[in-house]
Amino acid sequence: MARDFRRAIVRTVSAAGIALAALTTTCLPQLMSQAQAEGFPEKPxxxxxxxxxxxxxxxxxxxxxxxxxxxxxxxxxxxxxxxxxxxxxxxxxxxxxxxxxxxxxxxxxxxxxxxxxxxxxxxxxxxxxxxxxxxxGSPLWAVRKDAPYKSLEEVVTALKEKPRSLVEAVGIGSIPHFIGAMLAQEAGFETRYVTANSNADRLRLLLGNNADIALFAASEYVTQGKDLNAIVYFGRERSPALPDVPTATELGYNVVWAxxxxxxxxxxxxxxxxxxxxxxxxxxxxxxxxxxxxxxxxxxxxxxxxxxxxxxxxxxxxxxxxxxxxxx
Amino acid sequence: MLDALLVLFQVDNLLFLLCGTALGIVVGAIPGLTASMLIALTLPLTFHMDPVNAVTLLIGEYVGGISGGLITAILLRMPGTPSSIVTTFDGYPMAQQGKAERALALGIMASVVGGLVSWAFLAGMSPTLAHVALQFGPWEYFALVLMALFMLAALASGSLVKALLGAALGMAFALPGIDSSVGRDRLTFGFDSLLSGFGLLPVLIGAFAISQILREAAAPAKATGPFRLPDRHLPVHVSDIRRHGPNMMRSSVIGTWIGLLPGIGGNVAALISYSIARQFSRNPERFGKGEEAGVVAGETANNAAIGGALIPLITMGIPGSVTEAILIGALTIHNLQPGPLLFQNSPEIAYGIIAAYLVANILMLILMWSTVRYIAAIAQIPRAGLLGVILVFCVVGSFAVNNSFFDVWVMIAFGVIGLCLELAKVPLGPFVIGFVLAPIAEEQLRASMMMSDGDVTAVLQRPFALVFLVIAFAALLWPAVSAHLAKRVRRTAE
Amino acid sequence: MNQPRKTAVGDLLLAAGALIGAGLLFWGASELPPPRFEPLGSAALPRILGVCITVLALIIAAGAALGGKRHSIQEPDAASDEVAAADASDLSAARPLQTIAVLAALIVYVAALDVFRVPFVLATTILMAALGAFLGVARLRTAITIGITGVLLALAIQFVFERYLYVTIG
Structure with a gap:
């Protein structure tokens, strides 16, 4: 075994030596070119x-x-x-x-x-x-189109009558959770949560009737929101693409996320x-x-x-x- | 639809599809490189292409990548992609028994059948299926995954205690990282690199490929005989359709359905249909030792899962996995968002995806069937060179997923862990299954409890979930019940 | 060492490793905050798994300590069940040095890339040559062939990754 190993090492060294020789010829020109240029940026x-x-x-x-x-x-x-x-x-x-x-x-x-x-x-x-x-870009809150509430006001009223009666799809500790919590604090309501760590999860849970409220980027809403109804937009001003969706500030809640x-x-x-x-x-x-x-x-x-x-x-x-x- | 097929037969699209499929097969077959990595890495190239070209290239890569994984799984016991884990369970024993070509042929056949059946679902009833899949909430996901876990517990061969220990250890390794239910770190012991946990790919490559390489290294050098190409005629017959037909149909349906559920991918589909095939089998004790039905079940389901996953993607824009999320990215950069409006706004893309999926499956069959003889010869390449090349690919692959060396170290560590477990006779199957399934089960159970305010009885209002739970416990108790029944039958006979 | 003895030692080592893992789980779980949004909390699964692993490890350890007799009954069954695993352990017994050498080479290779920022092509070539020497047939020509394969492979990978995929390795 020991002799095997010694021979192995000799073989490694010799093979590596040959390879090295081949390498120096390929690498040298690269090193040269790097030394010449001046002024930012000199490389990608x-x-x-x-x-x-x-x-x-x-x-x-x-x-x-x-x-x-x-x-x-x-x-x-x-x-x-x-x-x-x-x-x-x-x-x-x-x-x-x-x-x-x-x-x-x-x-x-x-x-x-x-x-x-x-x-x-x-x-x-x-x-x-x-x-x-x-x-x-700013996100918005959406509910299902066939839901009984059509505006943020109706959602807030429903939640104040029966606290924790609606489920909000959020990833705990992520942006949707924070924005939801800011709005809840401002308006004084409380929702239940269900874990949804991606836009896809939120859409799936909302459409499948496993959640009642979810946050989407406005662009996602425009393309995927056929059966959804946007109730509040969190931008500073209304989005030109969604002229009918009121901002939170307009509704009297100081929540802006851009x-x-x-x-x-x-x-x-x-x-x-x-x-x-x-x-x-x-x-x-x-x-x-x-x-x-x-x-x-x-x-x-x-x-x-x-x-x-x-x-x-x-x-x-x-x-x-x-x-x-x-x-x- | 017909238009889309015709568009697809334009030379450039067909060429892209062919390139994608061929590239996918090669990359899928190389342990360490996977379909999703290939798609992620080639995505930037598609930004400057025509959108239909881009989609055909990516779909080809996807289909080819998932199918190619069976090659190395069977020949070397290294799953080329995570979806082919179960193929190693029976495919490699078959290869060792000298039936490598038959295992490959069956695997290819199964892949194509799975692909075609799920294509039929995709083309025929996308909207309906998508609608039903949507009804699945956290309770259903949890019950389904629990069912899979319990059924797989029955897979344990050898010592039950060790198999259970393997599963528990696998689950434990899935714990570190950001706890997705509360967005906080757990069990990271202060290491930032652990925040995203142990990645699926490094763990799988480590546990299967690296440990296998280390094991192979110890094998005494085989005298390589003269290079021999297998026979031209592949050892599959018409009778195989009868023998494996029901299994293929069942596995296709399971695969499509699992693929349909966002967040659960081809590897889970293969695991579940494998364990169900075993439940249905007349000789379950042969699973894990070279049972053909095992190879067929896994390879049918993982391909069927692609078609399934494309359904929520094109009907609702919901990606089922990272791979689909990247496909969506490819469309967004061309200002196309998959979703309900895709069929109205850009039908050539929506139907293009469906048509491309069909043609990619056929191309995959042609490519793999015509080269399978040469593929089987891989096993005859001198070991030292082959192992070295695979090792380099494993390192490069693990690194390239996230451009991170931490993943490479994880891969090496799991290679050593995998080797030690096998030396201690702890089977790797339950280990990996625990690792893959436990996080889904935990997150979904906690999401369910969150949703119901901690009320467990809420599950009683969920019929699907209840059915899964009943099956789960039946599967768990079945071995005991059947043993008891057998005893009684024997007693009455006496 | 005879087969049952060896299995018993292996089992004890396995149990010890599992117990250490369980200890880590309990330690990690003890530092987690209490449940906030649902009744289970982050610490539930680690604790459950910790208990499971401890119990299973103790069963295995007890079986190994009680020793040979029961093993000699179970052994043929277990061995035939896990052909691959059994033959793996026999193989490692054959040439464990090679396994260690390959592992060491792999670690040095990755460390060279990660820590010392050795160029990818150079490191890969040396790795391939070393593996060829450890594993190859006893001929210089084989080692050289494999070393050259290494250069070509490394150049090809580097070219594809950097030129087309914009991934710099190392």
Missing amino acids: IRVIVPFKPGGRTDVVARLIADKIQEKGWLEQPMVIVNADGGAGANAIAQLQRGEPDGYTIMHWSHEILMSIAMNLGNFKLEDFRSIGLTGG NPNWWLAPAGTPDEAVQKIAGALEKAINDPEIIEYFKQNTLDPYWTDGETAMTEAQETLGSLRTVAERIQ
Whole structure:
């Protein structure tokens, strides 16, 4: 056995040696080319999306990255990297893996504030540098079309007459839960819950008569809500695509949730890189094609610069923390 | 519908479908790479394609990927994709008994039948089925999964205590991570990487592929004989239709139905129809030792589950699994949302999906049937090279799911755990089943209790759930009852 | 060591491992908050499983400690039931060193990629060559062939993943 092993090692070393020789010839030119370029960006920028591909955060990132590449607003392409898992912990680990040089950034939403408010994952807002917001969208509350109540007022009255008589489909500790809790606090009612951790679950439970109220993104409602009835919209103003759905503020409840598309870099990323990326993003969000896509999908196209976005986020985080304390 | 089929026969669509199916089979067959990963990774490529092309490519990958998994499951005891776990139970023993080609042929046949039957459901009665599936709430999900768990308890061969321990350990490994019922971390012991728990893919690749590689490494080097291609004629006959027909039909229906329920996928479909096939079998003791019906049941159901899962996808826009969620993503980027309006607004896509599913199944049959002889020869590749290549794919695959090395370490750890369990004679089947099913059962039970305000008797108002629960307990008690009955029959005979 | 003895030792180790796992479950469960939205709460399933695992492990340990007699009756049955598992344990007995070598190679490979950021192609080539040497037939040519397969495989994977799928390995 021992001799076998010694021979094995000799064989390994010799085979590896041959392979190495082959490798140096292929790798050297790459190393040379990296030393030459100057000015940001010199190589592709990795954009980390903390979800599997296909969701809103992912699609928006890809559209914008495509547009920037098409128009040449950055010298190098932006490459989307999907890192799902761990309430964003995996994505943030990826973000912080290299130097904060602007070549690895992240595209997320205010869900990051949820993770922070719920103390999931070991990160805080100070770990990030905000690049800016490229628009966003608001959700709405929907009930079944054949339900006896047709408006938020009727739902509130029903719940006040018989507390906990209606079932709300939410993922406990997720955005739908928080928004529902804020509204419930404002209006002074209480619902029962049923676990629904995705839009698909909420739709399935609501349509199947296993839940009475659920939260949807406005775009989901537009395409899938044939048998649903939207009763309240949580945007600042009414959505142009849904002119008949009142906002919560109009109805007298101070609940607003505008979930933005937020671009983040690790803290310590140099100004030059942040400004360059922000410039490209701002151009992209003002591009007619992107505006058209946003409007069709009930998203609002707008640009908010990094610092304003960070201030807004801090305010929102404050109010989320109060809700988190109450519901835990 | 006919129009859609005609559109599909345009050269480019057919070509994309063929590429997708072929790619799917290859990727599905490689342990470590799965259909959903392939679809996730190729999704960005489809953004610049025509939507019909994109859909045909992805559907082809889906069908091919689920079907390809049977190859390595049978030949190497490494399920190429999670849906093929049960195929290893009987497929590999068959291969060891020298019936590899027959196992492959049966598996391919079963896959196609499952695909075609579920296509019939998809094309014929989507709206009705979707409507019924919607009535399933948390209680029904819980009862159904409990039924599956109890039925599978009967699968335990060898020591019952060890099988139960295996199942309990599997369930325990599913616990760490964010508790989906309350959105809080549990049993993560302070490790952020554990927040999403142990991923299904790393655990399965570890427990099956890595542990098998480690075991194979210990096997004395076989003298590889001269390279031999199996016979041209595959060992399946017309009589097989009679022998396996009822099983295939039953498994197709089960597979379609399970696929129809969002959140429960092909792997569960295969597990359930496998255990039901065993309940119906006249010689259940042969399951796990190379019983043909086992291969047929699993492979029929996992393919049927695809057709089932496409039903809520195209009628309501509800994805049944991660794979379907990604398909929806592919459509949204082209500004198409699956849902009730899809048939009105863009019928070419809605019917295109249905037609593509049919053609993908047929292409899969042609591709796999014509190459099965060469596929079977994989087992003859020199072991050192084959194991190395698979090992590299396992590492790359586990990494690529979420771009995370943590998953790779999890995979290695479960490889060692799997090997230790097998050495201690704890069967891996119950372990994996516990791991897959326990989280669904727990979440749904807790959702039910939440919904009913803690009132367990609420289940009495749910007829479907009650039926499942009765079957579940019947399955649990059946071995004891049948033994008792047999005794009485013997006594009266005497 | 004869077969029943070996099984008994294996069973005791299994029981010990399971008990440690059960301990972890109880420890983890004790730190969870009480139920909030439903009566079961997060800690229920860990506790139930902890109890189940403890009981099952104790049964197995007791069976192993009480020893040989009952095993000699059960053994043929269990062995015939799990052909694959049984033959696996025989095989490992044959060349356990190879298993350990392959495992070590795998760990070093992943550590090289993850911690030391060794380029993928280089690490893969060395891994393949090493595996070839551990497992291959006793010929230099085989090892080289496999090493070259490694380079080609690694280059192919890297090309496809980086060029088309935008995944950088490592």
